[in-house]
Each structure stands twice: as C-alpha cells, then as structure tokens.
Amino acid sequence: MLTGVLIREATAADWPAIWPFFRAIVAAGDTYTYPRDMDEPTSREMWMLAPPSRTVVAVDGAGTVLGSAKMNANHMGAAAHIAGASFMVDPAHGGRGVGRALGEYAVDWARTTGFRAMQFNAVVETNTRAVALWQSLGFEIMTTLPEGFLHLAKGYVGLHIMYRRL
Amino acid sequence: MLTGVLIREATAADWPAIWPFFRAIVAAGDTYTYPRDMDEPTSREMWMLAPPSRTVVAVDGAGTVLGSAKMNANHMGAAAHIAGASFMVDPAHGGRGVGRALGEYAVDWARTTGFRAMQFNAVVETNTRAVALWQSLGFEIMTTLPEGFLHLAKGYVGLHIMYRRL
Numbered sequence: 001m002l003t004g005v006l007i008r009e010a011t012a013a014d015w016p017a018i019w020p021f022f023r024a025i026v027a028a029g030d031t032y033t034y035p036r037d038m039d040e041p042t043s044r045e046m047w048m049l050a051p052p053s054r055t056v057v058a059v060d061g062a063g064t065v066l067g068s069a070k071m072n073a074n075h076m077g078a079a080a081h082i083a084g085a086s087f088m089v090d091p092a093h094g095g096r097g098v099g100r101a102l103g104e105y106a107v108d109w110a111r112t113t114g115f116r117a118m119q120f121n122a123v124v125e126t127n128t129r130a131v132a133l134w135q136s137l138g139f140e141i142m143t144t145l146p147e148g149f150l151h152l153a154k155g156y157v158g159l160h161i162m163y164r165r166l
Numbered sequence: 167m168l169t170g171v172l173i174r175e176a177t178a179a180d181w182p183a184i185w186p187f188f189r190a191i192v193a194a195g196d197t198y199t200y201p202r203d204m205d206e207p208t209s210r211e212m213w214m215l216a217p218p219s220r221t222v223v224a225v226d227g228a229g230t231v232l233g234s235a236k237m238n239a240n241h242m243g244a245a246a247h248i249a250g251a252s253f254m255v256d257p258a259h260g261g262r263g264v265g266r267a268l269g270e271y272a273v274d275w276a277r278t279t280g281f282r283a284m285q286f287n288a289v290v291e292t293n294t295r296a297v298a299l300w301q302s303l304g305f306e307i308m309t310t311l312p313e314g315f316l317h318l319a320k321g322y323v324g325l326h327i328m329y330r331r332l
Binding site: 026029032033034035036038075076077078079080081082116117119121122142143145146147148149150151152159161163165 | 192195198199200201202204241242243244245246247248282283285287288308309311312313314315316317318325327329331
C-alpha cells in the first residue's frame with residue numbers, strides 16, 4: 001500500500017471529484033471500452049456500484065481524490081466466483097503508485113469476499129503501463145483478441161484478457 | 167442452413183414457447199452462467215433483446231419453436247465492433263442441426279451488421295458438442311479460464327473464450 005494514500009468506500013459525494021478525470025480518461029479513447037462521449041448520468045451509474053459490488057476512492061492526506069476503482073462479479077451463476085474490476089487514476093496524480101494501491105485493494109477485496117479468481121475483460125495492449133502493473137500483481141495475459149480495440153490514435157490494436165486466481 | 171428449419175425474428179409471442187426449454191437448460195447447470203433459478207421476467211429481459219440487438223427463433227414447418235439465439239454487441243465504445251451471441255436449442259429437438267443453423271445465422275447477422283469479430287465469453291469446456299460446433303463455424307478457443315465454471319455434476323471446469331473474425 002502506498003504511504004499517504006488511503007483507500008475508502010466511495011460515496012455519492014465523491015462522484016463530482018471522480019467525474020472530471022473519468023470523463024477525460026474515457027474521452028482519450030486509448031484505454032477504456034466505454035463510449036467516448038458517455039454522459040454523466042450513465043457514467044455515474046456504470047461506476048458507482050451498489051453492494052454487493054464495491055466502488056472505492058484513493059485519497060491523499062488532504063482528502064483529494066486521486067483515483068477510483070470498482071469491483072464486482074464478472075459473471076453470473078456458475079461463474080460468479082470470478083470477480084472483475086476497473087480502475088481510473090487521475091492523470092494529474094499518475095506515477096505515484098495510486099493504480100497499484102487500488103489494484104492491491106481490489107485483489108484483497110475479491111479474495112476476502114470469497115471470489116476465486118479475477119478477470120479483466122478488456123485491457124488494451126498498448127496500455128503497457130497498466131499491463132505491466134497487472135502482471136506485477138499476478139495477472140496473466142490469457143489471450144489477446146486481435147484488433148479487438150479501435151485505438152483513437154493507433155487504429156485497431158489487440159485487447160488482452162487478463163486473469164489471476166486468488 | 168438446415169432444410170425445413172426457418173429462422174425468423176422472435177416476437178413477444180414466442181417467449182412462452184422459449185421459456186420451458188430456456189428454464190430447463192439454465193436449471194441443468196452445465197452450460198450457462200445464468201443463475202440456475204433465474205425467474206421468468208429476468209430471463210425474458212435477458213433473452214428477448216430490442217434492436218439494434220437481435221433475438222431469433224428457429225421454427226419447423228409447423229411453426230414449432232426448436233431453438234433460439236440472441237445477438238448483440240459484446241463490448242461498448244472502441245470494442246463495439248466485437249459481437250456476441252447466445253444459443254438455446256430445445257433438448258427435445260437436439261441433434262437436428264438447429265444449433266448449427268442458428269450459429270450460421272448469427273455469424274451472418276454480425277457480418278452483415280458491420281461487426282468485425284464475434285466473441286463467446288463463456289463456453290463451458292465440458293460442453294464438447296457446442297465447442298466442436300463453434301470450431302466448425304470458424305471459432306477458435308482463445309483461452310480457457312481454469313476452474314472458471316462450477317459445473318453442477320463435475321465441479322470446477324474450464325471456461326473457454328472463443329473468437330472469430332468476420
């Protein structure tokens with residue numbers, strides 16, 4: 001866990017701090033499969049999950065929101081033991097280990113909650129920092145869907161499916 | 167296409183014919199990741215998709231519903247060019263090529279609609295007939311999530327992710 005970064009449950013009051021970097025990251029078109037112009041109500045509904053799912057924020061000592069993560073079951077029924085998670089770090093606070101702290105938290109949450117594995121459905125292969133981070137947290141690239149992602153700048157690139165047991 | 171089998175758009179009036187085999191297939195717990203006891207309103211909402219997605223039925227010359235398929239985008243945004251599809255064949259009408267006819271229809275639909283690929287997120291590895299059918303239609307096992315599916319009779323088995331370009 002990163003010193004000076006606290007991870008706590010997100011509340012409705014955190015959304016106005018999340019939305020600016022959420023919107024910027026989605027609009028950039030290089031990491032997420034959300035529609036680039038997804039509106040605020042839809043974005044809030046996609047991100048701010050109700051229990052038993054979980055949405056958290058990473059905050060610094062002053063309470064500034066540095067990033068956020070959501071965690072949930074990735075499948076239903078007989079595959080409901082596979083968790084999923086998504087992560088957003090405010091680019092203004094990148095490179096400080098916020099993503100790693102959120103990733104470690106998500107893995108711990110999933111394990112503690114009783115999930116047996118965690119699956120990332122769509123990690124853009126050109127997002128090499130994220131890929132390396134997830135690998136360092138024990139995730140494996142299970143496959144790469146060829147031309148799975150239409151990168152705004154680079155055109156069609158591969159989409160990794162990453163997975164780890166818990 | 168199987169002689170004597172017509173595939174047409176499903177209407178609300180078809181649901182009562184779909185629901186009995188849908189319920190039986192889901193309750194069997196060996197092929198689908200839907201909750202085994204999923205109730206009828208939820209099942210109908212999951213299966214009977216509105217445009218631009220598509221739900222079809224396979225019917226015989228007498229109008230009997232033999233099976234059904236739903237087709238949709240598997241991802242949003244920059245991966246929205248990857249389609250998905252799900253298939254149910256009434257066990258009473260299995261072994262007649264209904265699944266193949268529905269699969270061919272879904273691939274054609276996706277290609278015609280402008281999708282560039284089709285991805286199946288969760289094909290149970292012990293469902294060998296389905297796996298062989300999708301392979302014969304050009305799908306490849308991209309990876310197998312170990313212990314991804316809790317089979318009602320066999321315990322934890324692998325979950326294939328299958329994919330083909332269009």
